[in-house]
């Protein structure tokens with residue numbers, strides 16, 4: 001999607017991918033298959049580019065620093081990436097800025113995990129500080145049995161109480177090379193099994209809450225000197241806002257911006273990293289809903305078998321289907337967010353071969369926030 005936005009601006013793109021079958025390699029003819037965490041490979045790739053940017057954060061900052069020292073321009077810079085790369089640094093940054101986060105402890109061995117569980121009690125949540133996404137790397141510890149399954153910890157974990165989350169919100173900020181800031185509308189996100197299912201824009205929240213969400217995200221973007229899009233995820237617990245997670249890249253919670261905003265997150269990311277002026281981030285429709293197409297056990301149904309629903313746009317990524325994998329999304333724009341959500345959910349469900357739509361606002365949306 002970044003490539004498609006760049007193409008519209010006549011910007012030449014070369015992609016470094018680990019897999020010739022990746023979605024990006026399917027659309028962009030100029031791709032290199034190599035290891036982005038290998039310094040020589042990254043340097044070789046970066047040498048031919050005016051600027052290098054990222055669409056995920058599974059990168060090693062030591063490698064980034066060294067490539068940057070070799071006069072390659074990375075945007076965001078290695079120093080920005082380092083501050084937001086893993087869940088531990090993200091929480092540290094947010095705390096330094098005196099913003100509320102869930103109470104948490106870090107654990108790198110079994111004793112520290114046990115101490116954290118003693119402090120918070122059951123149920124607790126443990127999250128891999130690196131490499132997790134879509135709830136992968138997030139585990140609920142409901143009792144001693146779950147704790148005892150971890151005789152050894154392979155990496156660093158963030159441990160926190162399982163919170164009675166009322167709502168989840170997200171917002172994306174785009175920051176230019178010269179510090180220009182633009183912020184997209186605050187959205188509400190709905191997850192089940194730790195995966196984001198749908199995003200509703202704009203979130204119907206009190207204006208003061210939306211202001212705080214935007215203010216927090218802008219302050220985080222400034223403080224880490226990000227160039228490009230930064231997404232911030234929030235929990236609302238007991239009416240209080242908490243920062244959960246940051247992502248230094250274009251983000252699933254802003255895919256709706258392609259149809260619903262004056263300039264999409266993808267175009268604005270390209271603009272930002274090239275040092276161009278940014279475009280307006282306003283909604284151009286009253287409401288929009290994006291629902292992810294999450295693969296089930298079967299291949300996707302051919303689009304030709306599905307009757308078009310007028311307000312819905314379908315985006316399929318050409319990825320191999322695997323149960324639980326995001327393989328596309330649908331966006332519906334219009335007036336009535338509740339109806340748009342039903343329609344978007346229904347089309348997404350039809351694509352994965354479920355004849356019935358996922359009921360909107362089902363209680364499972366909240367109670368199954370994380371995988372057991």
Ligand SMILES: Nc1ncnc2c1ncn2[C@@H]1O[C@H](COP(=O)(O)OP(=O)(O)O)[C@@H](O)[C@H]1O
Nearest residue numbers: 125132133134135136161162163191194369370
């Ligand atoms: N402490 C928690 N209490 C309750 N639910 C949680 C907690 N932490 C995460 N979740 C749920 O799991 C989802 C994924 O967790 P998150 O921290 O965002 O990790 P990631 O997105 O990297 O998988 C969240 O959006 C939320 O629904």
Ligand SMILES: [Mg+2]
Nearest residue numbers: 134135233245
């Ligand atoms: Mg998340």
